[in-house]
Amino acid sequence: MTSDDRILIARILKQNDQRAYSELVNRYQSRLRYSLRQLTGWDEALADDLAQDTFIKAFKKLASFKGESQFYTWLYRIAYREFASYKRALKPFAPLPESLPDTHHANPMTEVNTHRDLAHALAQLPYEQAASLHLHLHCEFTQQEVADIMGAPLGSVKSHLLRGKNTLRVLLSSWQTNASDKGAKQA
């Protein structure tokens, strides 16, 4: 936890200073909302709802935050629970499509589209695999931190990562092929 975070949290707990919490929300809102967009297939409204619920729950539970991990990690633990609850409430997992939704054919291969494409690809995976991949490979949490965030054994996280990578490789192969074809045509 950064010293800044620690100071802000102390102000919230001791002086009930909601402005300090506003600073914390502002500091982490972009990263958390981006992560939730990645996990929800870039559903901006849903991701923002989950992020909002996460910050509200974090505020209510702040007294239980002991500072053993970074505030950011603790926040992700709450966010993952929100996300997992949402996914569990949905219908059972649908079978995987053979390739990604054809979003990148209509649009130029910009970075923004790539972010969305990856989000769409992750949305095709079981949510535990998608979350493991995103948390480990994008957020750069260690595998042990991912296990702590997900409340899962380390072995399960390793398994999710392996399976997720294998599935993602298949899904992204069409993406790479199409990107190569597009590049060749432009050349």
Next chain:
Amino acid sequence: MNNHPQRDVSDDIFRRLRKSEPYLEDNGFTAAVMAHLPKQAELPLWQKSGLIILFGLIGVVLAASMLPVQITPMAPLAAMLTDHIVKLEVFGFTAAATFTLAGAALWFTQHEM
């Protein structure tokens, strides 16, 4: 921090996108979160109990002051019990006033403070 024994397409894509992660403008998000927070944190139990007792005592004193007989302010209950001059309805009024004020105090501590 991470172990990457075998880099593959997913590693590369994640690495590339990590570097180009967009900053999402707040656009009222923080304000929406703040609007949904509980107004104030709840008071600790000892403060809440203290306030309830305080308001309860105020209720007793107020009720006692309305009695038709002169009662020593410092010992209203003793006077009621020993002198046998307090009618039942007055005692009931005292109790009702006490509980009403205590209830108001409890509500006050949970909603306003």
